Each structure stands twice: as structure tokens, then as C-alpha cells.
Amino acid sequence: TRTLAIATHDAPILHQRAQEVGDIQVHAIQTLLDEMLTTMQAANGVGIAAPQVFVPLRIIIVASQPNKRYPDAPFMEPIAMINPEILWQSDTTCSGWEGCLSVPDTRAQVKRAERLRIRYWTRTGEQVEAEYSGFVARIIQHECDHLDGILFPERLE
Ligand SMILES: O=C(NO)N[C@@H](Cc1ccccc1)C(=O)O
């Protein structure tokens, strides 16, 4: 599986809204999903969004695991979320450190909802809903922002 080039924050694609994936396209993006995961892992990331690899589609990979950049991150099996929609997020917020593979050498404390409920399509095309909290919920919010052209420095108080 090859790694893809990662857009830096000056790339226009990172400031645009990404397009929904059509149901007939789900079979055609399987390789892309593998390449996004490989690209993220090569960069010691814990998440990545398709616009970061110059693909203007609403696809994210959420893959929290302890690594050099986030030694305290909880471990989870990587999840591909196609057309993710945050259905609900808690009023309760928390601040935590974020970084971005498209904003090198930058870290900042960002306030995010502590919990959320999300609906998405799996890579096999089934629609699921699930709830997340803490650092994984943070990653999800960060990745969903990318699909709307928002980068984490724009979320600073
Ligand atoms: O650039 C990305 N994702 O878009 N990757 C970020 C994901 C992230 C999100 C929130 C908090 C910490 C980390 C990374 O540093 O691995």
C-alpha cells in the first residue's frame, strides 16, 4: 500500500467543503481507505481526512493509538467513516492538545465537545451510529472539521 502526499495548510482544498460519497462509489474507494491509513501511520498520526490527501470527499479515518506524538492516546482499531454526520454533541466541553498533519510543528489546546453521537457508512457500505467521548471524540471533531474546510487553529478561543 503506497503512501500519499499530504496537503499543507496553504492548499486550497483544505479550505473547501468536501463532497458526499455516493453509495455506488463505496466499492471504488477501498484502496483509497487503505492508502489513507498507511499515510497517516507513516506520519505517526491518529486520524486523517480525505482532503488532506487531495481527495475532496467526505471520508475520515479515526485511529487513536499511543505513538511518539500522542503517547497517552487510547488504543482503538482504525475506523473508516464515510459521510460522517455528528448527530449530537454534549454541551460539556474539554480542552486538549491537538496537532494536524497539514499544519506541521504546531500544537494548541482546543476546546471540543466531550461526547458525541455520529452516523456514518462503514467501508462495507452499512450505515451505523455510535457514541464517542474523550480523545477519540476530539479526533472525530477535528477530522469532521476538515470535511468543512476548517483547520484546528481556527478553533482557538
Ligand atoms: O491531521 C490530522 N488529522 O486531520 N491528524 C492529527 C489528528 C488529531 C486530531 C485531534 C487531536 C490530536 C490529533 C494527528 O496529529 O494525528
Ligand SMILES: [Zn+2]
Ligand atoms: Zn488535521
